[in-house]
Amino acid sequence: MARPLSMARQFTETNRQKFIKYFDKLKVEHIMRVKVNRYKVKKIMADKQIHTFTDLAYMLGISKNQLSNILSNKFNPVKSNIQELADFLEVSPSELIEQADEEE
Numbered sequence: 001m002a003r004p005l006s007m008a009r010q011f012t013e014t015n016r017q018k019f020i021k022y023f024d025k026l027k028v029e030h031i032m033r034v035k036v037n038r039y040k041v042k043k044i045m046a047d048k049q050i051h052t053f054t055d056l057a058y059m060l061g062i063s064k065n066q067l068s069n070i071l072s073n074k075f076n077p078v079k080s081n082i083q084e085l086a087d088f089l090e091v092s093p094s095e096l097i098e099q100a101d102e103e104e
Contacts, residue, residue: 019086019093020079033100036082038071040096044089060088073100 041056050056057067069075070085077097086093 019083033076034097035073035075035100036071036077036085036096037098041071041085041089044091048089060084076100 045051045053045056050059053067053071054064057064060067070077070081079093082093082096086096089096
């Protein structure tokens with residue numbers, strides 16, 4: 001089972017700043033929506049033996065509905081939500097996001 005959020009690897013301030021610049025570049029300069037790639041999240045969860053989104057939400061200390069919104073294609077994620085999820089899963093935030101389709 002994955003480690004509790006409080007024990008998750010913390011990214012350095014430099015990595016956080018790089019992510020913020022990357023995220024802002026995607027959202028502002030290119031005027032596009034981003035989304036969390038739920039399939040990448042699911043793969044990482046499987047690698048860490050986290051079986052359900054309910055389990056992940058519990059480990060993150062949020063409700064299943066909150067996690068569902070973060071992973072929804074209709075939700076434009078907040079930087080802090082992506083950062084917290086990435087920190088917990090021990091990956092770079094840029095590994096979790098992608099450009100959202102125009103129709104979504």
